[in-house]
Amino acid sequence: MDLALPPLMVSAGFLPTGSLLESLIYISNDVTSIEKLPFVQVKNVSTMIRRIKLLSSLFDEIQETNSPLPPSSILCLTELFSVIRRVKFLTQVCKEGSSLWNLMQTEFVSNQFHVIAKEMGRALDILPLSLLDVTADTREQVELLHKQAKKVELFVDPKEVQRREELLGVMAANNERNSKKKGLIDFGKVREILSFIGLGNPVDYDEEISKLEKEADKQAGTGGLIVVSNINNLISLVSLSKPMIFSGGTNEKLKLRSASFRRNHDHSSSSQSTIFSIPDEFRCPISLDLMRDPVIVASGHTYDRNSIAQWINSGHHTCPKSGQRLIHMALIPNYALKSLTQQWCEENNIPVTESVLSSSSDMGRSSSKRKLCEKVIDHISATKTASDAVKMTAEFLVGKLATGSPVIQRQAAYELRLLAKTGMDNRRLIAEAGAIPFLVTLLCSPDPRIQENAVTALLNLSILENNKVLIMSARAIDNIINVLQSGKTMEARENAAAAIYSLSMIDDYKVIIGASPRAIPALVGLLVEGTTAGKRDAATALFNLAIYNMNKASVVTAGAVPLLIEQLMDDRAGITDDALALLALLLGSSEGLEEIRKSRVLVPLLIDLLRFGSPKGKENSITLLLGLCKDGGEEVARRLLMNPRSIPSLQSLAADGSLKACRKADALLRLLNRCCSQARNPVG
Structure with a gap:
């Protein structure tokens, strides 16, 4: 029987336990020792500090016991370190940044605290508290914190x-x-x-x-x-x-x-x-x-x-x-x-002349409503004055795209990139100014920055539904694929992948993009060469294209399956959930099922992910295991039954998992039960 650490643990590159605990204690003390709280976000900051104080007691007690930690706790502690580090950064922003600007963004900053609190709850989901040598009081406090974090609601201070x-x-x-x-x-x-x-x-x-x-x-x-x-x-x-x-x-x-x-x-x-x-x-x-x-x-x-x-x-x-x-x-x-x-x-x-000092702007009118x-x-850009300014700016910059020197074009494309980043009205006005055809042309520029700014501007513009139509009408897809395949900077290539994802949100464009012989292979190539963000963009673009059944075979033929499994084995890749989702989708084609079944390492990985994965990752892991066990998958079923971790993990998900995970775990357990019965009572 194989009792080695799960592959995810071996490949994750975690810090040694002592170093990790020391780092956790140090950063927790950094956060909890804050004496003067900021005036803005004071409730969210104080609540987060109180939570980290409870965790700090846990870390201290674990260190004092000096007992070996169960391997399953390392993942949780690493996640908690990441969460606390983000709390520290956000608290510093509130404390040391502009209080007035934080007040203007109060919903945005509050939502960041809410997201971090939810991530703390997800990290505590995988904490094997029963295996840790801590006192009953500490265990009770952490369990209470876990329950609170799971139910945390967004708090925006009405004052x-x-x-x-x-x-x-x-x-x-x-x-x-x-x-x-x-x-x-x-x-x-x-x-x-x-x-x-x-x-x-x-x-x-x-x-x-x-x-x-x-x-x-x-x-x-x-x-x-x-x-x-x-x-x-x-x-x-x-x-x-x-x-x-x-x-x-x-x-x-x-x-x-x-x-x-x-x-x-x-x-x-x-x-x-x-x-x-x-x-x-x-x-x-x-x-x-x-x-x-x-x-x-x-x-x-x-x-x-x-x-x-x-x-x-x-x-x-x-x-x-x-x-x-x-x-x-x-x-x-x-x-x-x-x-x-x-x-x-x-x-x-x-x-004072009435017409001069009375602005035609309606900024602020009915702002309370x-x-x-x-x-x-976004509130200000919705006003007429700001819209007029954006329109004038867009027209000016488009003129520079059309007639300027490369230096001017680079700056104009960069400014349009920024302008298109904020607000649907901006994206509409830029398109109306005629920017899209010129940006498409600049995708072929030999200047790396012009190319990068142009493809990113098109990505930002494509968020508006009507602009997707305009971009495709400008015959942009071949140029975008060129950038994806051999762009002059990695950022340009990755933003080209994101642009393909955005354009493929329209079903007809899934067909058009998938029909290009270079699009899918170029996205698969980015799974190997890209940064974490680039790999994620490539995986999500491939997922979107593979929703159209005819594209599934193309994704498999391009060699995506072994690369996705390789990403699962490397936790530093950071695209586990995206890779699992794409594999689960490819399983729906005969080509995908055949290619996935060839892997000898996938099943142990999926069993580990049933325990340590995110909720979405667990759902897709069960989907893959269930699909592999059906229709002649007796070998996979036997491997599952032989692994001592698989049945307890499935039973846990059947009892406490999400609705989808619960249903599929139950189906897989019934299937495995039938396999056991057939093994005990062979026909003939």
Whole structure:
């Protein structure tokens, strides 16, 4: 009888037990020793710290016993190390990042905590607590934690949602056209909101501005134009609120006399003049005059719309203040500064042209009635002003794709890639601007970055259903397969695989893509050569194509089956669930069944996965075993019966598994029972 460790354990490359326990204790102490909790997400952070304290007691006790650990516990402890490390990172983001930005993303951050808590529960599913030498109290605490983690629900702090809504309302004050005090910002409310997230003095405001600036820099490479402009609006709000809030309730510091502005008072019989100095924050860097319609350019600097428009129209493509080359010419309204400028004008009786300071944007209108998406960006991009900006930007960038030098094309494709990453409206507007045919052409570019940006932009655009049709109509599939097969960077190849997955969501395109003699072999090749993410993209694309029965044979012929089994043997590959799902699907064809039956290592792997796999992995493992045992699979059935781990694992799943796993485990047990009966009572 083979009593060796399961293959998954041998190949996983885990740390030695002592080192793993020390690492767990160290990282747990790191998390639980946090003294000052963040003001945003305080409930989620404190709950997670409490859970890790309970686990920390378990780790300490295991180490103190100094007893050998059962091999089955190593997988669980490794999973818990990964979970706690993610808790540490997320807690640091909440504690050290911008509190204002975390408030704006409260649902998104809360969901991250929820996902981690569920993963903690899944890790504890495979903890062999009964085999560990721990006290009854510790065992009881861990069992309770396990039950709580299994039933954990998403928690979004309603107070944070309320404060975020109030903040959006403040920022949209300039657009409430029916208000008698249109344009006035309630700085008392601003102070109340910022105090809620821990900003209580000028130093706190300065630190928050610095954190927002760092966030804007970080998002510039991943979030695109709209998200950066939104962060800049927040920076403007905090920067310009600081002197208002900490000036003792007066604005005298903003009312220094000069010869910049004059106004005749209507209520006076004599022609009196009042003269004010414009605060530097309200001056346009070009004209040095009051910014009546402030806008943000690509560099992040703010100018008056008329001044910067004249600068750009005269042929300049750089930021006047920084000298930095502008990667696009879109002008994004600075809502916060516009509201503050209008308030300053009204307080100082300076006339303001209605059509100038009343933005045509509807940002913020009915914001309390609208459910915000993961990020505030989707909320803002839904407004007319943002849509107009995206449309103008897309048209400008498409022009650069068509006529620019390779350097310009590379930058334009990159900016379109970012713009298409956020929001369905963006994807629609980019397609309407005519970007798709030019991006398809650029897939053949000899420049690696142009190719990579073009295929990723097409991937992002393909998320919109109608864009799938446009991409296929542009005869993109051959070029995408070329990139998949021999792209100049691995990222380009992997994103080409993801694009094929996205396009194949439409049934007709499964047929078209599968009919290409190069598509499926190229995806199978990526199973060997790709990164973990690339292998997963390839496996999911192959799965999607194999839903169409005619493609199953092509996937098998391309050599996918032995490669998928090889991925199961290498736990570091990270695509166990995807590989199992694809194998289970291929089992439905005669070619797939024949090829899978050739493997001598698959059955022991599947038996191990019945115990250590994810819930989905267990379901697909049973599907494979059941399929292999049917229709002449007596040899597989005998191997299952001879393995001492198979029957207990199947009985456990039949009792406690998911509905699908329970049904299939029960069917497999009945089949094995019949095999036993036939072996005891042979016919004739």
